[in-house]
Amino acid sequence: MSRRRLGIGLFFVVTALVAGALAWLAWDRYQGFAHGPLSGIDEGETLVVERGDSFLRVLEKLREAGVTDGHRTEWQLLARRLDAGGRLQVGEYELEPGMSASELLVKMREGRVIRHRFTIVEGWNIRELRAALAQASPLLQETPGMDDAALMAALDRTGTHPEGRFLPETYLYTRGDSDLDLLARAADALDATLQEAWDNRADGLPLETPEEALILASIIEKETGLASERERIAGVFSRRLQRGMRLQTDPTVIYGMGSRFDGNIRRRDLQADTPYNTYTRDGLPPTPIAMPGAAAIRAATRPADGDELYFVAIGDGSGAHVFSRTYSEHQSAVREYVRRYRQRFGQGARGE
Known part of the structure; x- marks a missing residue:
């Protein structure tokens, strides 16, 4: 073989080796990018994909x-391999420290968005509920300019009082x-819960409608210090x-x-008619x-069944009540409550 031919052969061999090495390095880099941890992500960082965002716009946001x-x-290339490029779903995504590009794209392809929580607390009134909603973030605020009547109309419940709903x-x-x-959603959930309870109500209730059951339930909610006493108070x-x-x-x-x-209820308040x-x-x-x-x-x-007609708080801070069958028993329990109250707070107190 001539030196010229040998040189040409060596050139192609070297070129092939270099090309292979470069390809391997490129593949290795790609694999590291696809499956290794993304850099620059801080705890609590999020990414919002909005309607109309292109894939390139999402990359800009990243x-x-x-x-x-x-x-x-x-x-x-990774988005194409994961079938994610044109399928990123709208929403807010958590960027977790240590996550890979593949994990992020799959999360957005499957729409695993951040879900925020809002709790309606048992016993809240409508003013407390609306005040808490006004502070909830990132919940969009549509109702602050509405009075209660307009709010219920916007919920297709025109003429319905908002309390307890x-x-x-x-x-x-x-x-x-x-x-x-x-x-x-909360109003629909209330309707379903109330209807189920009404359909399964006990015989002989002194209630004519689900509405009356809801009113009584709201009183029970405000009077209950212990969950174990609900049926008894009812x-x-x-x-x-x-x-x-x-x-x-x-x-x-x-x-x-x-x-x-x-914060205080006085005897004159009990006598003022509303x-x-x-x-x-x-x-x-x-x-x-x-x-x-x-x-x-x-x-x-x-x-709950029984013959008790009265109850009053024990007054020891437990939230428990003393239940009585007769008025004289109840008065005795009230006196004991007042005594405990005065021991704890050094003030006068009135029984229920």
Whole structure:
């Protein structure tokens, strides 16, 4: 073989080796990019994919978030391999320290967006609920300019009083959802829970409609210090209604006082007549007085059996009550409550 031919052969061999080495290095770099941890991600960093964002716009947002790994071509090749390029779903995504480019693209392809939580607390009234919604982020705010009537109209519930109409529980939502969206879900959940409880109600209830059950449930919610006492308290109220006795429950009086309530309820407040004063008026108040939870709604429709007609707080800070069958027993329990209260706080107190 001539030197010329040998030189040409060596050139091609070397060229092939170099090309192979470069290809291997490129592949190794690509694999490191695709499966290695992305750099520049801080704890709590997020990426928002908005409607209309192109794949290249998403890459720009990643750069803005501090992710510098990978060239545009590498991202495009990886997206094509993962069938993700044209399938990134709208939403907010958590950029987790240590995640790879492949994990991020699969997350966006499958729409595994961040889900935020908002909890409606049992016993909240509508003012407390709306105040908490106004502080929820990133929930879109559509309702701050609406009064209660406009709010209910926006929920297709024109003429419905808003109190007690939203089921207390924790709701998940995503960026882009609004306070109105969340309230609509909570209202539907309340309707379903109330209807189920009403369909399974006990025989002989002194209640004519699901609405009355909701009103009673709201009172039970506000009177309950311990979950174990719900059905028992419901039983007391049910028997009082059956016998034509007034409910005489402080939370209804407080609700009727509205902004005038300063944390104390006085004897003159019990004597001041309002539509919600169950010391001066028979039967149930005209609307719920709070947001009752599912357990309180079930208790209102399936109260405990018994013959107790009164209850008063023990006064030891436990939230428990003393239940009595007769008024004389109740008065004795009230005196004991006052004694404990004065021992703890050194003040006067009034029994329920």
